[in-house]
Amino acid sequence: MKLGLAPLVTTAVVASTLLGAAAQCPDYTTFSQSPQGNPSAGPLALPYMRPAPVCRTFNSTAVEKVITDMKARLKDPDLARLFENTFPNTLDTTVKYFNASQNLAFIITGDITAQWLRDTANQFAHYHTLLSTDKQLATLVKAVINNEARYVSQYPYCGAFQPPPESGLAPSHNDWADGVTVNPPVNNQTVFECKYEIDSLCGFLKLSRSYYQATKDSSFMNSNWFTAVDQIFRVIWEQSQSTFDDDYNLVSYYNWTGGNGALSPAVPNAGNGEPKLYTGLVGTHHRPSDDLSTFAFLVPANAMLSVELTHLADVLDATKQAKNVSQLARQYSSTIKNAIWATTVVDNIFAYETNGFGGRYVMDDANVPSLLSLPYLGFLNKTHPAYVATRKLLLSRKNPYFAAGKNFSGIGGPHVDAWNPWPMSQISAIFGTDNDNEILKSLYLIANNTHGLGLIHESISIYDGSYTRPWFAWANSYFAEMLLDLAQRKPHLIFKDGKPYTPGQ
Numbered sequence: 030m031k032l033g034l035a036p037l038v039t040t041a042v043v044a045s046t047l048l049g050a051a052a053q054c055p056d057y058t059t060f061s062q063s064p065q066g067n068p069s070a071g072p073l074a075l076p077y078m079r080p081a082p083v084c085r086t087f088n089s090t091a092v093e094k095v096i097t098d099m100k101a102r103l104k105d106p107d108l109a110r111l112f113e114n115t116f117p118n119t120l121d122t123t124v125k126y127f128n129a130s131q132n133l134a135f136i137i138t139g140d141i142t143a144q145w146l147r148d149t150a151n152q153f154a155h156y157h158t159l160l161s162t163d164k165q166l167a168t169l170v171k172a173v174i175n176n177e178a179r180y181v182s183q184y185p186y187c188g189a190f191q192p193p194p195e196s197g198l199a200p201s202h203n204d205w206a207d208g209v210t211v212n213p214p215v216n217n218q219t220v221f222e223c224k225y226e227i228d229s230l231c232g233f234l235k236l237s238r239s240y241y242q243a244t245k246d247s248s249f250m251n252s253n254w255f256t257a258v259d260q261i262f263r264v265i266w267e268q269s270q271s272t273f274d275d276d277y278n279l280v281s282y283y284n285w286t287g288g289n290g291a292l293s294p295a296v297p298n299a300g301n302g303e304p305k306l307y308t309g310l311v312g313t314h315h316r317p318s319d320d321l322s323t324f325a326f327l328v329p330a331n332a333m334l335s336v337e338l339t340h341l342a343d344v345l346d347a348t349k350q351a352k353n354v355s356q357l358a359r360q361y362s363s364t365i366k367n368a369i370w371a372t373t374v375v376d377n378i379f380a381y382e383t384n385g386f387g388g389r390y391v392m393d394d395a396n397v398p399s400l401l402s403l404p405y406l407g408f409l410n411k412t413h414p415a416y417v418a419t420r421k422l423l424l425s426r427k428n429p430y431f432a433a434g435k436n437f438s439g440i441g442g443p444h445v446d447a448w449n450p451w452p453m454s455q456i457s458a459i460f461g462t463d464n465d466n467e468i469l470k471s472l473y474l475i476a477n478n479t480h481g482l483g484l485i486h487e488s489i490s491i492y493d494g495s496y497t498r499p500w501f502a503w504a505n506s507y508f509a510e511m512l513l514d515l516a517q518r519k520p521h522l523i524f525k526d527g528k529p530y531t532p533g534q
Contacts, residue, residue, distance in 0.1 A: 071107030150232030208291030306385030309368030395451030434491025
């Protein structure tokens with residue numbers, strides 16, 4: 030894929046002088062697999078990995094100022110280089126289409142040319158404090174929200190999508206969707222993959238409310254957006270139901286089958302997954318890693334849903350709109366939160382998944398929402414005894430997907446394998462503690478394991494240090510977001526002067 034501005038970006042910034050240069054821009058998947066610019070001055074000598082300015086897919090003076098500010102403050106030049114590479118990565122490389130007049134933007138995840146609702150929300154999370162001062166960046170985020178509202182309105186059970194037709198970009202072929210039957214049916218010219226993950230809908234809500242919190246602009250709440258919200262509540266209700274009604278009629282609103290020669294494995298019970306019994310939680314078919322759930326009630330995803338429904342109600346109340354929807358959001362938020370505490374915690378340990386029949390899967394996966402990320406999600410305080418106890422278990426052999434090697438350790442998941450923990454888990458661990466030693470240990474586990482490339486990868490082998498996904502924008506954004514959190518919460522750990530710093534202020 031080409032990463033130049035050209036017609037892929039807003040018509041407001043396209044200039045004829047860019048078109049020739051853009052055609053010569055390297056594919057960032059290839060670019061990111063070898064060191065590029067001058068090394069940092071620290072012992073890791075991390076390379077400068079940003080594309081040339083003409084090849085960046087979106088430019089923001091506010092973002093550049095934050096990079097300048099942070100580089101001047103960070104006492105470790107290797108951390109400064111990591112921030113310089115990761116903070117702008119989403120804007121530098123993933124804005125495949127943006128047209129302000131159409132109010133549409135298409136954002137890819139990195140080395141996969143599709144827009145995931147979950148990834149996009151996380152890719153932009155660290156820019157929110159800049160939206161009130163950078164109007165063009167705010168316009169971009171608003172266009173992302175509108176495009177996603179169109180997706181969710183039509184296919185609320187799907188999480189990854191093709192470019193909007195207005196973009197003129199050709200849809201991508203997804204080998205993993207071949208041979209998979211989805212019910213309700215989808216159009217693969219619009220949908221890239223229709224795995225149902227409740228956290229994808231949470232991501233849409235998070236991006237929406239974060240935009241409003243930063244700008245106080247409610248104009249994103251158009252008919253597309255309200256239709257999408259209605260669809261989200263439909264999914265919440267449908268997926269809260271038991272697998273069987275009182276007369277043992279099968280209750281199935283969505284199913285997804287693999288097997289029969291498909292790359293994706295078969296899903297049990299005719300694509301419906303393991304049975305569930307009503308508890309007040311909302312079922313999900315797949316996890317945030319895109320892997321099949323073992324049990325339907327994914328606890329951290331429900332925690333995120335509870336938090337985001339409260340935020341949704343707050344935004345609706347602040348804008349004096351849809352009072353009935355606000356009331357419903359608060360009702361569901363409370364029901365879900367109460368069900369988490371009543372049905373998923375035993376001896377102060379959260380289960381990762383439950384089924385309503387007493388089944389509990391005690392583990393964690395690196396992908397957010399995770400149990401380790403509960404404080405980051407806003408569900409509870411990092412000092413809560415249940416979180417402290419669960420965190421201790423998760424970062425130990427008692428979690429089947431925790432792995433430790435000579436140079437790297439952390440939580441992974443079945444998406445890659447059990448011996449490839451993800452740097453994302455160490456980022457979540459930093460959000461979940463105030464202990465300086467724990468923070469520094471996790472921070473340098475990440476910094477020391479970029480394969481000399483100065484970018485955050487999907488996973489790292491504990492055996493040989495090999496990695497997966499050279500270009501993973503969500504992980505880069507999450508790392509930068511964490512450093513900005515430390516800039517406010519623990520400035521003495523990372524800054525020369527020890528004084529807190531907040532972007533946009």
